[in-house]
Amino acid sequence: MNKTGSGENRNRRTTLLLSGLVVGMFGFGFALVPLYDLFCEVTGTQSLSQRKINPADLQMVKQVESDRLVTVKFDATVNPNLPWDFQATTRSMRVHPGKTYEVNFVARNRSGDAATGQAIPSVAPWQATPYFSKLECFCFNKQTLDGNQQTDMPLRFMVSPDLPADIQSLTLSYSFMRLKASKNKTDLSKLLPQIARQSATENTLPNR
Amino acid sequence: MTTTTLNHDEAHHHDMPTGWRRWLFSTNHKDIGTLYLLFALTMLFLGGASAMLIRLELFQPGIQLLDPDLYNNLVTNHALIMIFGAVMPAAAGLANWMIPMMIGAPDMALPRMNNLSFWILPAAATMLILSFVVPFFPGGGTQINTGWTLYPPLSVQVGMSMDFLIFAIHLLGISSVLASINIIVTLLNMRAPGMTLMTMPMFCWTWLVTAFLLILVVPVLAGGVTMLLFDRHFGTSFFDAAGGGDPVLFQHLFWFFGHPEVYILLLPSIGVLSHVIPAFSRKPLFGYKSMVGAMLTVATIGMVVWAHHQYTIGMSLGAVTYFMIGTILISIPVGLMIFNFIATMWRGAMTFETPMLFAVAIVLMFTFGGLSGVMLAVVPADMQYHDSMFVVAHFHYVLMPGAVFGLFAGVFYWLPKWTGHMYDETLGKIFFWTNVIGFNITFFPQHFLGLAGMPRRIVDYNMMFTEFNVISSIGAIIFGLSHLLLLYIVIKTIRGGKKAESRAWEGAKGLEWELDSPPAFHTWTVAPQIK
Numbered sequence: 001m002n003k004t005g006s007g008e009n010r011n012r013r014t015t016l017l018l019s020g021l022v023v024g025m026f027g028f029g030f031a032l033v034p035l036y037d038l039f040c041e042v043t044g045t046q047s048l049s050q051r052k053i054n055p056a057d058l059q060m061v062k063q064v065e066s067d068r069l070v071t072v073k074f075d076a077t078v079n080p081n082l083p084w085d086f087q088a089t090t091r092s093m094r095v096h097p098g099k100t101y102e103v104n105f106v107a108r109n110r111s112g113d114a115a116t117g118q119a120i121p122s123v124a125p126w127q128a129t130p131y132f133s134k135l136e137c138f139c140f141n142k143q144t145l146d147g148n149q150q151t152d153m154p155l156r157f158m159v160s161p162d163l164p165a166d167i168q169s170l171t172l173s174y175s176f177m178r179l180k181a182s183k184n185k186t187d188l189s190k191l192l193p194q195i196a197r198q199s200a201t202e203n204t205l206p207n208r
Numbered sequence: 209m210t211t212t213t214l215n216h217d218e219a220h221h222h223d224m225p226t227g228w229r230r231w232l233f234s235t236n237h238k239d240i241g242t243l244y245l246l247f248a249l250t251m252l253f254l255g256g257a258s259a260m261l262i263r264l265e266l267f268q269p270g271i272q273l274l275d276p277d278l279y280n281n282l283v284t285n286h287a288l289i290m291i292f293g294a295v296m297p298a299a300a301g302l303a304n305w306m307i308p309m310m311i312g313a314p315d316m317a318l319p320r321m322n323n324l325s326f327w328i329l330p331a332a333a334t335m336l337i338l339s340f341v342v343p344f345f346p347g348g349g350t351q352i353n354t355g356w357t358l359y360p361p362l363s364v365q366v367g368m369s370m371d372f373l374i375f376a377i378h379l380l381g382i383s384s385v386l387a388s389i390n391i392i393v394t395l396l397n398m399r400a401p402g403m404t405l406m407t408m409p410m411f412c413w414t415w416l417v418t419a420f421l422l423i424l425v426v427p428v429l430a431g432g433v434t435m436l437l438f439d440r441h442f443g444t445s446f447f448d449a450a451g452g453g454d455p456v457l458f459q460h461l462f463w464f465f466g467h468p469e470v471y472i473l474l475l476p477s478i479g480v481l482s483h484v485i486p487a488f489s490r491k492p493l494f495g496y497k498s499m500v501g502a503m504l505t506v507a508t509i510g511m512v513v514w515a516h517h518q519y520t521i522g523m524s525l526g527a528v529t530y531f532m533i534g535t536i537l538i539s540i541p542v543g544l545m546i547f548n549f550i551a552t553m554w555r556g557a558m559t560f561e562t563p564m565l566f567a568v569a570i571v572l573m574f575t576f577g578g579l580s581g582v583m584l585a586v587v588p589a590d591m592q593y594h595d596s597m598f599v600v601a602h603f604h605y606v607l608m609p610g611a612v613f614g615l616f617a618g619v620f621y622w623l624p625k626w627t628g629h630m631y632d633e634t635l636g637k638i639f640f641w642t643n644v645i646g647f648n649i650t651f652f653p654q655h656f657l658g659l660a661g662m663p664r665r666i667v668d669y670n671m672m673f674t675e676f677n678v679i680s681s682i683g684a685i686i687f688g689l690s691h692l693l694l695l696y697i698v699i700k701t702i703r704g705g706k707k708a709e710s711r712a713w714e715g716a717k718g719l720e721w722e723l724d725s726p727p728a729f730h731t732w733t734v735a736p737q738i739k
Contacts (some may be wrong), residue, residue: 010397011317018389022427029431033446036457079450126522177450203259 064098065161071095072159074134075173077106082178083111084145086119097161100135106154109177112147119143119153119174128170131160144180215456224729232327235319236729237304240326242626244301245619247329249695251293252339256688258286263650263684266677269669269730279667280353285340287356288373291473292380293333295607296672298615299476300387303415305626307391309720309727310409312400312736317393325386332379339372355665357462360447360455364439369379371440374433388419388426395419400719402738406500410493413500414479421472424511425465444739456521463514471510471609475503477614478545481567483718484617485549488564489556490715495548502541502548509538519590528587535585539578546575561713562636566617569644570609577605580655595665597660604651616643616694623698624712628726629705635697642690649683 072095074088085108095101109115119139123129134140138153145151157172225233234240262282265274274282304322308315316322342348349367359663363370395416399408436458445516447458486493493499515523523531549571558564565593580602584590593599624630653676658664662673669677708725723731 007397011393014393014396015318015389018392018423021423022385024427025424026427026431029428029464030435032428032431032461033435033457036454036460081450141631146431 006190018082064096066096068097068161069094070097070159070163070167071169071173072157073169074105075171076176077174078117078176079182082115082117084109084115084117084175084176088172095159097159097163100156100158102154102156105138105155105174106117106150107143107145107151107153108150109145109148114144114146116144116179117176119176119177120172122175124171124173125167128163128167131167131177133158133160138172145200213633227253233323235309235315235323237316237319237322238626238727238729239737240316240322241301241303241305243326244304244329245363247326247333248294248298248301251333251700252691253298253695255286255289255294255575256691258282258289260684260688262286263681263688265667266669267681269671269674269677271668274667276667277351277353280355280665281340281343283665284352284355285336288336288376289333291356291469292377293336295331295473295611295615296380296384299415299418299473299611300384302411302476302480302622303387303391304654306622306720307394307415308398309717309723310412310733311395311398311403312396312719312732312738313398314730314733314735316390317398321386322390325383325390328379328386332376332383334377335372335376339369339600342369342372343367355464357459358433358436359462360436360439360458363436364448371437372376374437377433378430381430383604384422385426387554388422391419392423400732406497407570407738409517410482410499411476411479414475414482414503418472418475421468421475421507421511425468425472428461432458432465435461438457448699456518459518459521460476460515463517467514468507468510468515470504470606473611474614475507477570477611477618478503479548480614480618480621481570483622483716484563484567486551486717487713487715488561488567489553489558491556492717493548494551494554494694495544498544499548499562502544505541506538509534509541513538516590516611517583519587520594528647532585532587536582539582542578544545546571561620561633562631562640563617563621565637565640566613566620567638570613570617573605573609573644573648577602577607577609580605593658595663596658597654597662597664600652600664601654601658601694604654608651609645619698620715622720623701624708625720625725625727627702627705628708628724629701630708630712631701631705633698635693639693642686642693646683646685646687646690649666650680650687651683653677653680653683703715
């Protein structure tokens with residue numbers, strides 16, 4: 001400013017620089033989409049519920065804890081993009097840690113067209129996630145239902161005896177999501193590797 | 209430089225335009241500042257009206273006036289209008305009026321862009337109001353019941369009113385980014401000869417930092433809501449879990465903007481305080497350099513602690529610990545500013561005109577809001593307070609004193625300069641006391657409500673919360689109505705009153721007080737020489 005005559009040029013230069021910064025920050029907003037995943041992966045600050053558990057850290061199941069009972073509740077939802085009915089035949093059960101149980105889910109295709117979906121599990125409270133072990137689950141694979149078909153979907157599970165003592169009740173929740181997109185909005189393929197990773201982790205939990 | 213500016217001025221203002229042309233085509237920083245301030249005042253009453261309806265509904269448990277969707281629509285609307293419509297334009301209005309006069313510049317560096325950045329605002333406000341109104345028309349879709357944070361998946365499912373809102377945010381963002389660029393260019397290039405960055409008035413410093421913050425974070429919000437728009441209409445899945453997206457990503461994008469936004473609202477008022485408190489204490493500002501340093505520290509740390517708004521999303525322990533420590537660290541530079549203000553007042557020859565009353569109220573009440581902020585920053589405590597009325601009480605205690613009272617102080621402080629008339633001091637004091645008392649009756653009980661477990665953003669509440677809600681609603685009526693007095697004082701002062709001297713306040717320092725009151729249409733066409 002103090003140099004006579006150069007004011008207009010200096011203003012133009014500063015304005016251009018700042019405009020560049022604005023455009024850059026707009027781009028940075030979009031760059032955050034992949035960066036956010038990358039950051040979590042590199043630093044390991046991924047959310048607690050997805051934290052990988054080292055199976056060696058968990059106590060091998062030697063015996064059933066017959067004097068301890070834990071309530072397991074089952075919740076089933078379907079994403080609106082999949083015209084299915086989906087529910088557990090049992091709302092909740094009392095289980096002994098270390099013992100294997102089986103529970104049945106029923107899925108029915110309300111529409112006349114075949115569709116493929118995959119169930120995505122989650123456990124609440126999240127602290128219980130690593131201690132809930134699915135030995136056999138329909139969520140490991142994608143499921144195809146023909147038009148109006150109804151099918152049973154069994155789940156065999158066990159709660160690890162290492163489950164912290166303050167957790168007396170936990171909820172297993174499934175949401176079914178459509179896999180093959182019939183409309184543009186519903187492509188699940190991006191999610192598949194993530195599901196596979198999660199299932200693999202769960203399979204390594206003690207199952208003897 | 210002086211010569212260029214003179215030529216430039218002559219090119220655009222052969223004489224002063226009259227009538228509506230003066231305002232619509234204005235490139236004069238004073239006129240545009242006035243427009244900004246009048247716009248903000250209008251929006252203050254609109255946003256205040258929605259707040260009144262909210263408090264009226266909460267006067268009793270049960271659902272009296274508003275159905276739950278409309279209630280949440282009002283909550284959304286109140287926040288957006290107050291933040292983007294009232295506080296930010298008012299701060300920009302002060303900047304437009306004062307910065308060129310304070311640094312001895314003839315006008316803003318980019319006068320035509322200045323015109324644009326204001327005149328985008330009415331369009332943006334129209335979109336914002338439409339987003340509230342559209343659902344009442346047939347086929348208008350559902351109401352925006354998300355709150356101002358616009359979290360998906362709900363915001364993806366809301367009807368077309370959300371699209372109006374998204375475009376309103378785009379326009380508001382463009383407006384404030386343009387204004388920020390203008391302010392930075394002005395401050396960096398247009399200072400009077402001899403005025404260095406470290407000797408320019410504090411208000412200019414606060415706006416320099418504010419403008420940089422705006423440039424850094426507003427585009428990220430614009431990107432975030434653009435992704436929302438794409439998810440809604442173009443089949444992308446940025447935030448849709450069914451398509452491999454992550455709704456939490458939006459929260460990160462939003463609060464990357466949302467947290468620095470808090471300082472964007474706060475800092476201009478800190479700037480005003482740095483003029484008002486020395487003027488009425490008749491002492492120079494204590495610790496100018498440390499103020500600048502504290503402000504830069506606040507802005508820097510403030511950029512990287514956004515996830516303290518999201519403690520409950522299930523971040524890892526390491527992440528929440530980092531965000532907790534970072535957040536609590538901010539209280540150190542903010543405390544430094546507060547201590548600087550107190551040290552400025554210390555043993556000063558203080559008088560308590562209306563601007564000073566507001567300034568003292570800020571020092572007390574903003575500190576109080578800051579303390580409840582430290583409570584909220586503590587992760588295990590926040591798990592309890594999250595989304596309760598305690599949060600509502602906290603952010604109103606920082607935003608009302610921190611931002612709005614600062615703007616009131618600035619308006620009363622500079623009103624004699626702008627209009628050439630002294631405002632009615634008695635009315636000013638009555639306004640201050642009704643305003644501050646009304647505010648405290650409204651928001652203080654909400655701390656207790658929150659701690660007792662009353663959630664926010666819910667139209668109905670448990671019977672046990674009735675008493676405090678009644679008190680709060682009565683306070684809100686006092687608080688709300690007191691602003692009519694502000695309107696009256698401002699109109700009265702514009703129309704007439706005791707003639708203000710060029711140095712309207714005995715202790716006022718700075719270049720703006722060397723100009724006439726009211727200043728000529730063009731000032732500092734010859735730059736003053738600073739020794």
